[in-house]
Each structure stands twice: as structure tokens, then as C-alpha cells.
Amino acid sequence: MSSTRGGSADMPVLSVRDLSVRAGDLPLVHGVSFDLSAGERVGLIGESGSGKSLTALAVMGLLGKGLTAQGQVLFEGQDLMSTTEKRRCQLRGNGLSMVFQEPMTALNPTMRVGRQIGEVLRVHRNLGKRAAREQARGLMERVDIPDPVHYERHYPHQLSGGQRQRIMLAMATACEPSVILADEPTTALDVTVQSRMLELMRKLVAEQNSALLLITHDLAVVSEMSDRILTMYGGHIVESGSTKSLLDHPRHPYTSALVATSNAVTVDSKAPAGALPMIEGSVPATGQFPTGCPFRDRCPRADEKCAVMPPLEPLGDQVVACWHPVPENAGDPASRVGA
Numbered sequence: 646m647s648s649t650r651g652g653s654a655d656m657p658v659l660s661v662r663d664l665s666v667r668a669g670d671l672p673l674v675h676g677v678s679f680d681l682s683a684g685e686r687v688g689l690i691g692e693s694g695s696g697k698s699l700t701a702l703a704v705m706g707l708l709g710k711g712l713t714a715q716g717q718v719l720f721e722g723q724d725l726m727s728t729t730e731k732r733r734c735q736l737r738g739n740g741l742s743m744v745f746q747e748p749m750t751a752l753n754p755t756m757r758v759g760r761q762i763g764e765v766l767r768v769h770r771n772l773g774k775r776a777a778r779e780q781a782r783g784l785m786e787r788v789d790i791p792d793p794v795h796y797e798r799h800y801p802h803q804l805s806g807g808q809r810q811r812i813m814l815a816m817a818t819a820c821e822p823s824v825i826l827a828d829e830p831t832t833a834l835d836v837t838v839q840s841r842m843l844e845l846m847r848k849l850v851a852e853q854n855s856a857l858l859l860i861t862h863d864l865a866v867v868s869e870m871s872d873r874i875l876t877m878y879g880g881h882i883v884e885s886g887s888t889k890s891l892l893d894h895p896r897h898p899y900t901s902a903l904v905a906t907s908n909a910v911t912v913d914s915k916a917p918a919g920a921l922p923m924i925e926g927s928v929p930a931t932g933q934f935p936t937g938c939p940f941r942d943r944c945p946r947a948d949e950k951c952a953v954m955p956p957l958e959p960l961g962d963q964v965v966a967c968w969h970p971v972p973e974n975a976g977d978p979a980s981r982v983g984a
């Protein structure tokens with residue numbers, strides 16, 4: 646398949662610009678920006694509640710009731726945020742698709758799985774019933790479901806977790822989408838099934854030259870699956886870089902902590918000096934995670950690029966550190982601000 650899929654060779658297939666998500670007045674995701682190129686696999690890591698799923702759901706236009714998104718989601722140059730719901734429906738499962746952690750919530754419990762895969766092809770490829778059924782069988786075989794003639798008649802609850810996840814992968818890849826968002830696709834599976842699923846996902850994404858955004862907590866998974874990593878913290882993307890550079894030289898304290906507790910990678914003790922928190926201090930405990938820089942009087946950057954690190958054990962006042970993203974190759978202590 647051509648590497649110019651989705652437009653010109655140097656244009657990203659997905660370009661997210663300043664994407665924010667709110668629940669009423671409460672900001673949950675703050676001005677997130679990133680690009681995905683055709684065939685690129687990007688890992689999105691971050692602690693629980695950092696905004697990874699909301700980011701993916703906002704890209705898909707699938708945010709739940711009460712949540713609103715702002716910003717731009719450019720898919721092959723078209724801004725999905727300002728397009729119609731009809732157009733978004735046409736693209737979901739076709740141009741962009743999503744694989745969820747728990748397929749039971751995404752699959753229709755009342756429809757046989759063979760028909761569910763066939764429906765994707767009928768809707769987006771305009772296939773007749775018989776052709777859709779034939780292709781669905783091929784797709785089931787492609788995701789390691791043997792004897793599709795037997796299994797196509799099963800309902801989701803009659804399959805194992807691994808088989809359900811394979812059905813969802815078959816549906817997500819049926820129309821060879823340019824972008825696949827996978828939210829913890831293997832977390833609910835046991836280890837052996839997990840590694841085969843990841844292998845399948847990598848193979849299909851490569852065959853279709855799709856861009857993959859893989860959300861996971863698992864550093865071993867992300868280091869094996871991703872060319873590049875984005876780290877989210879408190880609703881911000883606080884760090885990004887190639888998988889190797891980010892894991893060898895993590896700059897944000899969250900990434901460092903994750904790397905330090907993982908067996909997947911070893912931490913290079915010569916991490917750049919710019920990786921250290923810039924300003925530390927305490928602010929009155931409000932029970933809320935501070936959303937802006939708490940050191941406006943001292944912080945020379947005090948802007949939207951500041952990121953804050955919460956305390957591990959808050960005692961009385963909240964101890965926080967303000968941290969500034971540093972350029973990819975910053976190793977020069979002079980680049981430290983306010984240290």
C-alpha cells in the first residue's frame with residue numbers, strides 16, 4: 646500500500662490541535678495537540694484519570710452526555726469538529742475506528758457476531774448480504790477465529806474475552822481505516838492472549854498502513870508497539886518523543902516514575918538535567934489538583950505550557966512541583982528555568 650495514504654506523504658492523517666474537553670465548567674483535557682502519520686504507531690501513556698480515553702473519544706466524536714470538546718481534529722485535512730454528525734458517522738468504522746478495552750460494551754449483545762462484522766461492510770462498502778457474510782468470514786479468519794461458519798452464529802456473550810476482542814478488531818479493521826484508536830485493547834486479556842492480540846494488531850496496522858494511537862498503562866506494551874510516545878498528566882500532554890529517547894531519558898516525573906517501576910526498560914541515570922522539576926514549593930490544600938502554574942510570582946514561564954506534579958502524600962499544604970517541557974535534546978543545565 647502506498648505511503649501517501651490519506652493525502653500527501655508529509656501531511657499527517659490525523660492532526661489534533663488544541664483539543665480540550667470539559668464537563669460543564671470543569672476542564673478535563675487541556676489543549677492537547679498531536680499528529681499521527683500514515684503507518685505510524687504512537688503510544689499514549691499516563692496515569693489513571695489523566696485524560697487519555699477522553700482524548701480518544703473526543704477525536705472519534707463519541708464523548709458522553711454532559712461532556713463538550715473544543716479545538717480541531719483534522720482528519721486528512723478535514724476538521725471533524727466543524728463537520729456534521731452525518732459525516733462523522735460515515736467516517737467512524739471507515740476512515741477512523743476505535744477498539745475499546747471491554748468489547749462487551751461496544752458489541753451489540755443482541756446481534757450474532759458474523760452479522761455485526763458484515764454490517765460494517767454493508768454500511769460503509771455498500772455490500773449485499775451474501776458478499777458481506779463472505780467477507781466477514783475472511784475477516785474472522787484473519788483475526789485467528791477458526792471455523793468462522795461456526796462462530797459467526799454466536800452472540801458476543803457466547804465467546805471468550807479474547808474472541809470478542811478479535812471480533813472487535815475484525816470490525817475496526819474491516820474497512821482499512823487510516824486511523825485506529827485502541828484504548829487499553831489487551832488489558833482485560835490474559836498474558837498469552839494479550840501478546841497474540843498485539844501481534845495481530847501490529848500486523849493488520851502494517852498491512853493497511855493505518856496510523857495507530859495505542860492507549861495503555863503498560864510500558865512493556867508501549868515499548869514494543871510504538872514508534873513514538875505521548876505522556877499525559879492532569880489532562881495535558883506533558884512529554885513526547887521517540888520511544889527510545891523517551892524511555893531512555895524520561896523528562897517528566899510521571900514518565901520517570903513509570904520507567905523506574907517497569908521491567909521493560911532500564912533508566913539511564915544520566916538523564917538530561919532539564920528533566921528535573923523546575924520549581925518546588927507548597928500551596929494551600931484545596932483538595933483539587935491545581936490546573937495552572939501555582940508559582941505565577943516566581944515562574945518565568947507561568948503559561949499554558951507549565952505542568953504541575955501533585956504530591957505523593959499530601960500533608961497539610963499541598964507540595965507541588967512546577968515543571969516545564971524541555972526541548973527534545975536539552976541536556977544543558979542552562980536550559981533549566983528557575984532551578
Ligand SMILES: Nc1ncnc2c1ncn2[C@@H]1O[C@H](COP(=O)(O)OP(=O)(O)OP(=O)(O)O)[C@@H](O)[C@H]1O
Nearest residue numbers: 668673691692693694695696697698699700709712
Ligand atoms: N462523563 C464525565 N463527567 C465528568 N468527569 C469525567 C467524565 N468522564 C471522565 N471524567 C473524568 O475525566 C478525567 C479523565 O478521564 P479519562 O477516562 O480520560 O482518564 P484515563 O486517562 O483514560 O484513565 P484510565 O487510564 O483510568 O482509563 C477523570 O478525572 C475522570 O474522572
